[in-house]
Amino acid sequence: MHKSLAFLIGLILTSCLIYILLGSYVVLHYSGRSSSTFHLGRDLLRNATKWTHALVEHDQNPKPSGPDVHGALRHYISLVDNKRTNLSCTSCALVSSSGFLIGKNASKEIDSRSCVIRLNMAPVRGFEKDVGSRTSLRVLNFFMIDVKPEALPNNSRLMVWGLLKRKDHLQDVTKMVKHLSPGSTIHGQTHKGELEAEELYAKETGLHPVKTRSWLSTGWFAMMLAVDLCQEVHVYGMVPADYCARRPRKDVPYHYYDLPHIKECSTYRHAERDKKGNHRFLREKVVFARWAQRYNITFHHPSWPMKFDARLFHNAGLLETILQWIRS
Structure with a gap:
């Protein structure tokens, strides 16, 4: 009881100190100026963002340690x-x-990469200019939505996470195998493979997905496979964990192909706040930033700042929380 009270008092005093320091900074930095409230807030936010990045800069020569991501591929069995x-x-x-x-x-x-990995049944036709035209394999969830086996290009590879554990879905997919296009195959993930993915998430975040009502995303399983399959991984179109916290001028669609478009940042915010259970996209992205420092992973469109030290943000969403608090 006394320890809890002391902790609460310490937390309140720390919060007050932070407010005092920020207030002092504003007074000292802007005294004698005739800036509007808008410009003052904007400049303060810019400085706060610089402070945050300065806080997480570190020597990148030694690679950060962490649980090994390799080994995901061995848990996928061809049907x-x-x-x-x-x-x-x-x-x-x-x-x-x-x-x-x-x-x-x-x-x-x-298309210049030796292998192209796509998520679920994200279409290529009609979007080639932006997403390429080649597909080496697709990583799907066990629902297998929109999969038409006979319409798949020849020699397609589908890697379905969580499949072999769920008998009803497995029966449906087994029927699909008979209608696959020539040379195509479907690989189902074993229950052990799914458990290992959950344990990896728990080790990286300190939060077990089952205990925290979190569902691993298809992107999580795809990234695990990519690290295992590829000597170098180039990720396209994935925004970093702090992207939405910076309030971009335009919230992009969650999927490039869905109409009407559902917005990406609003989807992420809803998922993070959903207590009934949901994906925790932002937490996964913090982990991906950490993996990029341990493995040969590069992010494109947008690029991710390599000075961002995700190891310091074990409490996922901390950077977003800091920036939102400064804006409020």
Whole structure:
């Protein structure tokens, strides 16, 4: 009881000190100026953002340590011949489904990679200019929405996470195998593989997805596979964890192909606040920033600041919380 009270008092005093320091900064920095309230707030936000980045700068020569991400591939078994995939790639393009790719003309860059990984059944036709035209494999969730096996291009590879654990979905997918296009295959993830993915998330964030009503996203499983498959990973269209906190001028569509468009930042905010259970996209992105420092991962459209030290943000969403608090 006494420890809890002391902690609460310490927290209140710390908060007061921060407010005093920020208030002092504003008075000292803007005394004698005739800036409007708008410009004062804008400049304060810019300075606060600089402080945040200065706080997380670090020497990048030693690679941060953490739980190993490799090994995801061995947990995917073919429903066609009961074998594991032997696919390996030198340079991979992991193409997100974000509307951030709209108008980026990234086709040439994406298609130049030895392997192109896509999420779920995100379409290519009609969007080639921005998302490329090649597909080496798709990572899907066990619902297998919009999958028409006979319409798949020849030699398609589908990696379905969480499939082998769920018998009803497995039966439906097993029926699809008979209608697959020539050379195509579907690999289902074992229950052990799904458990390992959850444990990895728990080790990276300190929050177990089951205990915190969190659902791992298809992007999480795709990133795990990419690290295992590829010597270098190039991610396209995935925004960093602090993107929405910076209040971009235009909130891009959550998916580049859905009409009407659902906005990306509003989707992320809803997911983070949903106590009934949802994806925790922002927390996953903090982990991806950490992985980029340990593995050969590069982000394009947008690029991610490599001076951002995600190790310091074990409490996921901390950077967003800081920026939103400063704005309020």
